[in-house]
Amino acid sequence: MANGICPKCKALREMVETRSERKVKDGKGHMYKILTVTYRCASCNGFVNSRDIRVPIKKESMK
Numbered sequence: 001m002a003n004g005i006c007p008k009c010k011a012l013r014e015m016v017e018t019r020s021e022r023k024v025k026d027g028k029g030h031m032y033k034i035l036t037v038t039y040r041c042a043s044c045n046g047f048v049n050s051r052d053i054r055v056p057i058k059k060e061s062m063k
């Protein structure tokens with residue numbers, strides 16, 4: 001589990017990590033996945049930060 005500074009607690013807290021993903025199609029019709037990782041404070045459940053990871057979907061690898 002990751003640690004981070006919670007803006008609400010103003011202290012170093014354990015972070016609860018939540019992942020969600022969605023599929024998106026770009027202008028050229030290529031599919032890719034957006035993996036969103038959200039970090040929340042384990043003490044107050046306040047939002048700390050999140051990041052989006054763009055994951056290409058390769059048709060070749062889908063067997």
Ligand SMILES: [Zn+2]
Binds near residue numbers: 041
């Ligand atoms: Zn907090």
